[in-house]
Amino acid sequence: MDNGLQQLVEISRIFGADSSYVIAGGGNTSYKNEEKIWIKASGISLATIDESGFVCLSREKLGVISKKEYSGDPLLRENEVKADLYEAIISPKELRPSVETSLHDLIGYRFVVHTHPTKVxxxxxxxxxxxxxxxxFGQTALFVPYTDPGYILFKKVGEGIREFKEIRGHEPQIIFLENHGVFVAADTTDEINFIYDQIMTKIDAKLVDELPCNKKTELESVLIDQVEKLHPGFAGYTAMGFKCDLHRRFVSDEEIFKKANKSFTPDDIVYCKAHYLYIPSQTTEEEILKTASEKVTAYYNTYGYLPKVLALQGEGIIGIEDSPKSARNVLDVYENILKISFYTENFGGPKFLNDEQIAFIDNWEVENYRRKMAKS
Ligand SMILES: [Zn+2]
Structure with missing residues (x-):
């Protein structure tokens, strides 16, 4: 086996196993030589990946995507790009390469480790x-303002890299994406680790308060036991809840909850949907059920789908999904939203995705595929 691929497997597992870098199926990694690039397949988890979790593609064929003219219609365009991406697959044909493949290919360094670290x-x-x-990070990193994922983001990062190179004579090794995460690139995996350490050290120095303790205990609530009563659409669904100091900090009242009631990143939407529902506390179980069911129905009428996250005032967070594994994923991803929101207080407060940005992800077929894979 190509030694680079072995190193890629190793570094992928290290970052994948650390939930402060990636959660659920998030993040992706790649290794390339002159002709080929190996990239994580969509829906595969980095933590347990081996060589069979990577898709090998022809870089010559990938190059077509940056030169070609595509449709002006976003959904048509993404489908056309996807077709060209599949065209570039060498093996295995049945796996779907990460949606960020072209972006990885664009970066000149051999290794790329893209993660969504909570602190970043x-x-x-x-x-x-x-x-x-x-x-x-001054001149050492490229910052890319939020851009819809897929082709447009690829184009924008490509432009950014070219400009960076013109000014500084070399490509950036750190690319920060607003409301998304970071790409770190280097010719060795040691250097990737070194750069990540530097990033974390610099951010750590700016964080004033420690994260509230998030030693979770299980939340007990009638909303969990009788989730099916909240809406007919929840028939057969699993609800699960946790409480801890971090959760309680955000659910003490509706005003405070506004700091965590929307999604920060595309991945948040993939797992938890874009909006999170606050349920004010009531004196009896009957009243809680009634209030919650009214709120769930109103939510459904507004957004056209059911909520996955409920915040129960003074208590904790409830995740609702069609299986225990998925409900757990919802809770993990949402807890990360709380942590991110907490850290943003050091930098002027949270900035969520706006309605247009959310709508783009909601309509994006590629993300629906990831959602499906995350459940399987
Ligand atoms: Zn990402």
């Missing part, structure tokens, strides 16, 4: 993302 996103999902990025 504490900066990237804040009001001061760009300014903080400039002050902490």
């Amino acid at each position: 996103n504490g900066v990237m999902c804040s009001q001061q993302a760009e300014a903080v990025c400039k002050s902490l």
